[in-house]
Amino acid sequence: MYTVIHCAIAIAFAAFISGCLGAPFKSVNTCGYDVCNLGQSDKLNVHIVPHTHDDVGWLKTVDQYYYGTRNDIQHAAVQYILDSVIQALLENPDRRFIYVEIAFFWRWWMQQTEDMQNTVRKLVNEGHLEFISGGWSMNDEGVTHYSSIIDQHSLGAEFLRDQFGECGRPKLGWQIDPFGHSREVASLFAHMGFDGLFFGRVDFQDYAERNRTKRMEMIWKGSANLGAQSWLFTGILPRVYTAPQSFCFDYRCSDEPIKDDPHLYDYNVPERVQAFIDAAHIQARSYTTNHIMMTMGSDFHYENANEWFKNLEKLIKYVNAQQANGSDVNLFYSTPTCYLYALNKANQTWTTKTDDFFPISFSQHGLWTGYFTSRPALKRYERYSNNILQVTRQLNAFSNSTLRQAIFPLNEAMGIVQHHDAVSGTEKQHVANDYAQRLSEGIDSVIYVINEAYKKLLSKENQSLPVPTQFLCHFSNISECLPIEGQDSFTLTIWNPTIQPIEDMIRVPVTKNYTIRNPTGEFIVAELIPISTPMKNIPGRTSSAQYELLFRAPIPALGFNTYYFQVKTDITIEKKSTIKVTHNEACILQNQHLRIEFDDQGNLNNITNQNRNFTVLFSAQGLYWYTSFPGNNSSPEFQASGAYFFRPLTSNTLPVSNSRNITCTYTNQVQKALIIYNNWASQEIKLYDGARIAEIEWIVGPIPIEDNIGKEIIMRYDTDIQSNGLFYTDANGREVLERKRDYRSTWNYTVYENVSGNYYPIASRIWIKDNKRQITILTDRSEGGSSMHDGSVELMIHRRTLYDDSQGVGEPMNETAYDKGLVICGKHFLIVEPPEYSALYHRPIAQHLYMNSISTYALPNLSYDNYSNSFRQTWSALTESMPYNVHLLTFDQLTSKVFLIRIEHYFEFNEDDTYSKSVEVDLQSLFRNLGKIIYLLELTLGGNLPLNDMKRLVWQTIDNESSYSKSTDSNSLKSTVVTLNPMQIRTFQVTLQ
Ligand SMILES: *[C@@H]1O[C@H](CO)[C@@H](O)[C@H](O)[C@H]1NC(C)=O
Ligand SMILES: *[C@@H]1O[C@H](CO)[C@@H](O)[C@H](O)[C@H]1NC(C)=O
Numbered sequence: 001m002y003t004v005i006h007c008a009i010a011i012a013f014a015a016f017i018s019g020c021l022g023a024p025f026k027s028v029n030t031c032g033y034d035v036c037n038l039g040q041s042d043k044l045n046v047h048i049v050p051h052t053h054d055d056v057g058w059l060k061t062v063d064q065y066y067y068g069t070r071n072d073i074q075h076a077a078v079q080y081i082l083d084s085v086i087q088a089l090l091e092n093p094d095r096r097f098i099y100v101e102i103a104f105f106w107r108w109w110m111q112q113t114e115d116m117q118n119t120v121r122k123l124v125n126e127g128h129l130e131f132i133s134g135g136w137s138m139n140d141e142g143v144t145h146y147s148s149i150i151d152q153h154s155l156g157a158e159f160l161r162d163q164f165g166e167c168g169r170p171k172l173g174w175q176i177d178p179f180g181h182s183r184e185v186a187s188l189f190a191h192m193g194f195d196g197l198f199f200g201r202v203d204f205q206d207y208a209e210r211n212r213t214k215r216m217e218m219i220w221k222g223s224a225n226l227g228a229q230s231w232l233f234t235g236i237l238p239r240v241y242t243a244p245q246s247f248c249f250d251y252r253c254s255d256e257p258i259k260d261d262p263h264l265y266d267y268n269v270p271e272r273v274q275a276f277i278d279a280a281h282i283q284a285r286s287y288t289t290n291h292i293m294m295t296m297g298s299d300f301h302y303e304n305a306n307e308w309f310k311n312l313e314k315l316i317k318y319v320n321a322q323q324a325n326g327s328d329v330n331l332f333y334s335t336p337t338c339y340l341y342a343l344n345k346a347n348q349t350w351t352t353k354t355d356d357f358f359p360i361s362f363s364q365h366g367l368w369t370g371y372f373t374s375r376p377a378l379k380r381y382e383r384y385s386n387n388i389l390q391v392t393r394q395l396n397a398f399s400n401s402t403l404r405q406a407i408f409p410l411n412e413a414m415g416i417v418q419h420h421d422a423v424s425g426t427e428k429q430h431v432a433n434d435y436a437q438r439l440s441e442g443i444d445s446v447i448y449v450i451n452e453a454y455k456k457l458l459s460k461e462n463q464s465l466p467v468p469t470q471f472l473c474h475f476s477n478i479s480e481c482l483p484i485e486g487q488d489s490f491t492l493t494i495w496n497p498t499i500q501p502i503e504d505m506i507r508v509p510v511t512k513n514y515t516i517r518n519p520t521g522e523f524i525v526a527e528l529i530p531i532s533t534p535m536k537n538i539p540g541r542t543s544s545a546q547y548e549l550l551f552r553a554p555i556p557a558l559g560f561n562t563y564y565f566q567v568k569t570d571i572t573i574e575k576k577s578t579i580k581v582t583h584n585e586a587c588i589l590q591n592q593h594l595r596i597e598f599d600d601q602g603n604l605n606n607i608t609n610q611n612r613n614f615t616v617l618f619s620a621q622g623l624y625w626y627t628s629f630p631g632n633n634s635s636p637e638f639q640a641s642g643a644y645f646f647r648p649l650t651s652n653t654l655p656v657s658n659s660r661n662i663t664c665t666y667t668n669q670v671q672k673a674l675i676i677y678n679n680w681a682s683q684e685i686k687l688y689d690g691a692r693i694a695e696i697e698w699i700v701g702p703i704p705i706e707d708n709i710g711k712e713i714i715m716r717y718d719t720d721i722q723s724n725g726l727f728y729t730d731a732n733g734r735e736v737l738e739r740k741r742d743y744r745s746t747w748n749y750t751v752y753e754n755v756s757g758n759y760y761p762i763a764s765r766i767w768i769k770d771n772k773r774q775i776t777i778l779t780d781r782s783e784g785g786s787s788m789h790d791g792s793v794e795l796m797i798h799r800r801t802l803y804d805d806s807q808g809v810g811e812p813m814n815e816t817a818y819d820k821g822l823v824i825c826g827k828h829f830l831i832v833e834p835p836e837y838s839a840l841y842h843r844p845i846a847q848h849l850y851m852n853s854i855s856t857y858a859l860p861n862l863s864y865d866n867y868s869n870s871f872r873q874t875w876s877a878l879t880e881s882m883p884y885n886v887h888l889l890t891f892d893q894l895t896s897k898v899f900l901i902r903i904e905h906y907f908e909f910n911e912d913d914t915y916s917k918s919v920e921v922d923l924q925s926l927f928r929n930l931g932k933i934i935y936l937l938e939l940t941l942g943g944n945l946p947l948n949d950m951k952r953l954v955w956q957t958i959d960n961e962s963s964y965s966k967s968t969d970s971n972s973l974k975s976t977v978v979t980l981n982p983m984q985i986r987t988f989q990v991t992l993q
């Protein structure tokens, strides 16, 4: 079991230096940049970097990879890699090795003796073994959410800090395998204190141009808001992450070893040396300094480390020996960190990059855009799990339960699922099942924490009744909650994890009718609304609930409300009179803000924003599909559409059905239009009373494949907005980038795939706009999205393909459940506002979507009076209102008096007249009920270093800009009031009295 080592904290004075951030035990000059070999100025210095790339699940599960089970699928065994590498490092102090994936390293570490652990600590402290990037996994960049990227890096960083101190602190990002690169990740890494980033995959056209113009290495300006603090030196590796051709010495490669005994047959030193010198010179032509890096390793290499190291040493010896004959090639063992340092010391200027590396392709027809949508259920489950993780942390902290260790299993599972073959959807089916199971078990384990927390938060003083057990209803998204079915009474407690009060529309699936009392005992208005047929038909739904109780629930900021449900003695499902229904008639959904018109064929014709007095006309809206390209991958033109790649057969889309049925329902609280296309596709467009956004709940699947045609299902919104080829997509749920159809801003783009080449990852939102009107669509998970025509936005929501796309996974993207194609249900949220008012809505709504309120149910078996006398029914951690543009990202109790928190400004610069300004927050407000803050230590984003100790390397751009920027935010905070600038996230370790 993982124990989080947090130093016991002795608080004597307000000015104690480090809480959980113990004094780093780095002795000078033994690790990091201090031990770098910087080569020779008159030579071509080749940094030989031994490395292994260990996928945290892909063709096998993470634990199968760890142990080396199922070697019939793929021979890979991480435990032996680490055993073998450690022995090899001990044998020769010149050797160096980097390790990346802490999910594996942690597994191995827990199984070592203390002696071995100390041996490894020594290797780390002396710079022989170096942790690089140091996340729990090497996270995907397209479909991950920033909240989870930060968490998974913090989890790895915390382990490394606790076990290895300063010498274990990763100094750069190593994203050698992910399928495209996000500017937001660069920014997050910069704020974690990384000095650079290396990766392997960029678009082949981009790569060719960079190779030709020697722009493989650059300064990436990671944020449009955060200035030079978000800049990150970024390098593209020459062969993704493999060794030069014919120099792979792993046992699984078949390249020639260096045969250096002239008495034996097949002596090959001269030929090998010359080939290597040639390879070095060719590589050097693409780069600008007299240093190059050669990644010596690949997937699951170094299981027999000796084979690699023994041959590398011969190579180093014989190639360097040629210097006596005038060779300029100088080889030595190194690490990416040391290579980066050598580049930094080269004192030269670098080109810059302000956009991102999406989408990418290695060939004319293989766009890595399918994975933006692949496995939509796992993508949603990952977001839901994060929601529970964040809420559990808050509950643990605000109840002062100090149960952080019990949250670890969910945290660990989330770290694993960020891997670039996990949430990306590019793993084998059995591995996807394993990820889902880990999340599920993680959630199960935190139910205990949720209950321990509510025991405290719900208890009134002097009451003796035990607090009823809280449980989650995971199938609420398909209107199912079996434990409450048929109950005469139950409670629903809703936690709001945001620092603003919210009003949620709550839907409770029921088999009886109930009265509902709010926390002050008043009966509230709830409407009994029939559950739609497509919802009831979802395979696996076993609920007999035919109705949902719909009611409006205001929930206090960072707090909860409990609603008490009592069965109505009058069991007839009455009140139908308040519900009006129309079938296949033209209808209008309308509330105070919006008006949505449909014709009798079920076409959405227009949406009017009544406050701003404009209308958006729709020429089409709804579900369509592309035919997946059926190919055998034998050459680029036969490239199939699959788990990684989206490749439509043609750019034509077909409607999922030519006719549709429309049913409109009007109640006091909601007006909605259910549009049923056929027996596998429907959507329900809802307008709640008072809402400024429309909600679109879609149910898609089983996608039919009896016709042997793979299908990629999109939701499309075709409007009369004059979008001029431009559309806007978010990066990891944060900053938004402008996209232009059939265009790349840094090279002359040749279009080979006019559909998938325009697909971008949508982690949270996409919009199009003209001068007066903007439609913004928010998603509940990551999806691929684009704008194929002016005025049009489309999001790919589900896919079922029949061919593998030949990137290794070896399976088509064909998910099933209950012996049928998988059914997916999900939501889009539509905002129709003028551009200048849009951020006001999409910013907070996006935050609420990933930090949703979490409902827990309980069966107290008590009358309302007994319940309300015994238990608190409302509570908030806050007593004063917090600024609208501030979001609480992390609230994690480390020890009873020490907390790790992150707060952020979640508006971009210039997005909103009011909220795009800097804002002050008093952190003490968050701790009102926990105690007085006596010490605040500002940390890097990863939480593993005091911000004041962060000293990043300084770089110069070709425009003579310097990445040096004085740390404006000193951590010697005089007060608990902190300032946040647009898009800034600040991380603090907070110590209470
Ligand atoms: C750069 O392009 C040249 C010419 O096509 C090629 O030979 C070389 O291998 C490329 N370099 C790298 C690092 O890919
Ligand atoms: C770095 O280069 C600049 C000019 O580009 C020069 O002024 C400076 O002295 C150089 N520094 C070192 C340490 O070489």
Ligand SMILES: [Zn+2]
Pocket (backbone or CB within 6 Å): 053, 054, 055, 177, 178, 420, 421
């Ligand atoms: Zn990988």
